[in-house]
Amino acid sequence: MKTEKAYLLAKEQYAKIGVDTDAVLERLQNVVISMHCWQGDDVNGFLFKDIELSGGIQTTGNYPGKANTPEELRADIEKAMSLIPGKQKLNLHAIYADTDEKVDLDCLEPKHFEKWVEWAKKMGIGLDFNPTCFSHPMADSGYTISSADKEVRDFWIRHCKASRKIAAYFGKELGQTCVTNHWFPDGSKDTPVDKEGPRKRMMTALDEVFSVEYDEKYTKDALESKVFGIGAESYTVGSNEFALGYAVSRGKMYCLDAGHFHPTEVISDKIPAVLLFTDKLLLHVSRPVRWDSDHVVVMDDELLAIAQNLVRTNLIDRTYIGLDFFDASINRIAAWVIGTRNMQKALLRAMLEPTANLMQKELEGDYTSRLALTEEYKTYPFGAVWDYFCEKNGVPVGADWLDEVKAYESEVLSKR
Numbered sequence: 001m002k003t004e005k006a007y008l009l010a011k012e013q014y015a016k017i018g019v020d021t022d023a024v025l026e027r028l029q030n031v032v033i034s035m036h037c038w039q040g041d042d043v044n045g046f047l048f049k050d051i052e053l054s055g056g057i058q059t060t061g062n063y064p065g066k067a068n069t070p071e072e073l074r075a076d077i078e079k080a081m082s083l084i085p086g087k088q089k090l091n092l093h094a095i096y097a098d099t100d101e102k103v104d105l106d107c108l109e110p111k112h113f114e115k116w117v118e119w120a121k122k123m124g125i126g127l128d129f130n131p132t133c134f135s136h137p138m139a140d141s142g143y144t145i146s147s148a149d150k151e152v153r154d155f156w157i158r159h160c161k162a163s164r165k166i167a168a169y170f171g172k173e174l175g176q177t178c179v180t181n182h183w184f185p186d187g188s189k190d191t192p193v194d195k196e197g198p199r200k201r202m203m204t205a206l207d208e209v210f211s212v213e214y215d216e217k218y219t220k221d222a223l224e225s226k227v228f229g230i231g232a233e234s235y236t237v238g239s240n241e242f243a244l245g246y247a248v249s250r251g252k253m254y255c256l257d258a259g260h261f262h263p264t265e266v267i268s269d270k271i272p273a274v275l276l277f278t279d280k281l282l283l284h285v286s287r288p289v290r291w292d293s294d295h296v297v298v299m300d301d302e303l304l305a306i307a308q309n310l311v312r313t314n315l316i317d318r319t320y321i322g323l324d325f326f327d328a329s330i331n332r333i334a335a336w337v338i339g340t341r342n343m344q345k346a347l348l349r350a351m352l353e354p355t356a357n358l359m360q361k362e363l364e365g366d367y368t369s370r371l372a373l374t375e376e377y378k379t380y381p382f383g384a385v386w387d388y389f390c391e392k393n394g395v396p397v398g399a400d401w402l403d404e405v406k407a408y409e410s411e412v413l414s415k416r
C-alpha cells in the first residue's frame, strides 16, 4: 500500500507516547456517522412540488446539479459514500418519501418509504428519521405542535406519530436503531406576551406523540433545541431549557445542534454535562457562521473539541453523531464528503491522544505539562494515519476524491 511507509513512521512516533495506532484505527472503523440526506437537494424533499423552505432555516446559493428525484438523490449519496471511509447511516426527513401517491404529512406510512429501505438494505446501512414540521401550509403561522389552534396542533401530532411508526419500521427492517429527531421551528418574530402557553402546549403534545411506545431496539427519540430562527428572532418555544428539561424528565434524548446557541456558545462542553442526566445523546454537527448558517463542517477548534469530549471519556458510546448542514453554493456531493471526512478526521485526532497520561498530569496539578503536551501533540502526524485509514477502506487518499466528484459532475450532474 502506498500510504504504508508514512503510516509506519507515524505509528512509531505515536507508540513513543503510548498510543497504539492500529487499535485507534479499529476504534474509528466502528464509529457510525449519520449523513443527512437534505444536503443533496437544499432541503426540498419529494413530497410536495415548489414549496418554499420555511421554519426559519435557509439554504443560500444555486449551484447546478441538485438531486430532483429520489433516484438522483440515492445516486448522489452512493457517490459520496464511496468516497468516505468507515461506516455511515443515512438520515431521512419525512418530506423525502418516495411515492407517487398524493399523501399529506399526517397520513404517511411505512409503505411510502419502502424504496428507501430496499436501498438501505442493498447498501448495508441503517436509516435515521425526522418528522418535517416546516415547509407546509399548516406551519404558516410560525407555530406547529405548540399552536393555539387545536386543528393545527393535532395535524402535527399525527405527523410525529406517523414518523415514529416509520422509524420503528426502519429499525426493524434494517436491524439498527433508527434515531427519530423532533425539531419544531415554533416561535415568533416579536416578543409574545405569553411565553409559557406555547411551551405547555408543546409539552402536552409531545407527551401525546410519545404515548405510543416502541422497542428502543427499533427507534429512539430525540428533541432538538434552538435559540432563534429567521423570522422568529424573539422567541423559540423549544429552547435549550425546554428541550433539555423535557428530555431529562421523559427519558428521551436531547439533540445538540452546533448552530443552535449564541455565537460564542459551543456544544462541545455541553456533551459531558448533558450525558450525566440522559442515557444517550444526539448531535447535529454543523458550522454556524455568525448565525445558524449550516455551513459545511470544517476542521476547526470546535469540531476537535466535540471529538475530544466524545472520545476522552468514552461518551462516544452513548452518542449518535449526525451531521446537519446545507450549502447550495458548492457541489453538494463535495459538501457531504468534506463534512463527513472532517468529522471522522477530528475523531481520529482525538483518538490519537494519550489521554490517560494527560489526565494523570491534570490530577497531579501539573498544568504546565498538560499545556505543553497538548500543544506538542497538535503537530503529530495524524495525516499519515488518516491516509492509511482511507487506503485500507478502499476510498481515495488525500484530495483524490475531488477528481471523482468533478468527473461525476460533468458526466451526471451537469446533465440534470
Ligand code: RNT
Pocket (backbone or CB within 6 Å): 038, 043, 057, 130, 183, 224, 226, 257, 284, 292, 324
Ligand atoms: C433546524 C434544525 C433541523 C434542520 C433539519 C433539516 O435549525 O437544525 O435539524 O436543520 O431538520
Ligand code: ZN
Pocket (backbone or CB within 6 Å): 224, 257, 284, 324
Ligand atoms: Zn439540526
